[in-house]
Amino acid sequence: DIQMTQSPSSLSAPVGDRVTITCRTSQSITSHLNWYRQRPGKAPELLIYGASRLQSGVPSRFSGSGSGTDFTLTISSLQPEDFATYYCQQSYNTPITFGQGTRLEIK
Amino acid sequence: QLQLQESGPGLVKPSETLSLTCTVSGGSISSNDYYWGWIRQPPGKDLEWIGSIYHSGSTYYSSSLKSRVTISVDMSKNQFSLKLSSVTAADMAMYYCARHHNTPQWFDPWGQGTLVTVSS
Numbered sequence: 169d170i171q172m173t174q175s176p177s178s179l180s181a182p183v184g185d186r187v188t189i190t191c192r193t194s195q196s197i198t199s200h201l202n203w204y205r206q207r208p209g210k211a212p213e214l215l216i217y218g219a220s221r222l223q224s225g226v227p228s229r230f231s232g233s234g235s236g237t238d239f240t241l242t243i244s245s246l247q248p249e250d251f252a253t254y255y256c257q258q259s260y261n262t263p264i265t266f267g268q269g270t271r272l273e274i275k
Numbered sequence: 276q277l278q279l280q281e282s283g284p285g286l287v288k289p290s291e292t293l294s295l296t297c298t299v300s301g302g303s304i305s306s307n308d309y310y311w312g313w314i315r316q317p318p319g320k321d322l323e324w325i326g327s328i329y330h331s332g333s334t335y336y337s338s339s340l341k342s343r344v345t346i347s348v349d350m351s352k353n354q355f356s357l358k359l360s361s362v363t364a365a366d367m368a369m370y371y372c373a374r375h376h377n378t379p380q381w382f383d384p385w386g387q388g389t390l391v392t393v394s395s
Binding site: 200202204210211213218223255259264266268 | 337386388
């Protein structure tokens, strides 16, 4: 199975800040990497697919980059609704696997 | 707007079979571009993909759960279902159904989730 490692596991930042979350995979997955946001008590929502493609309806403050084994999710200006947990997910091969999550808290 | 809704018992006894159904509204489960998947999340833990099904009935499962999982589809009801046999406390989790885009692969949207507790 492809192992997914996110960093940091948690961080705190104020509204308006720029933050970056990293996901590293145990083998190359080319660009088969997706990012999700999960607000407390809610289901995950797709933000980015194919490493850098913004899902329809997702605000442009979210962006993704990377290929191979190293990927990043950047939020350019944090909004109150962005304080949530973020997960990366690989779809290069089965089983589909998720990262352990990065919890983003208000500072 | 496509919506998914999980339903089923919230409490299952150890060694019994967990059965959940996902009802799809606002779109057809027979779309050629999508699989339909189940993902679970134990309290405070990571997301785990369980398996996915195509409208033809073609399935693929997580290797760690494959021996206990069956996913089926009912196109007449626009539903798909999950059965997980011989449950233990380790199977207690929030269970989500989601549309599984095939190429590239991603999950969106998701149902709101249903919490399944395993206890006698």
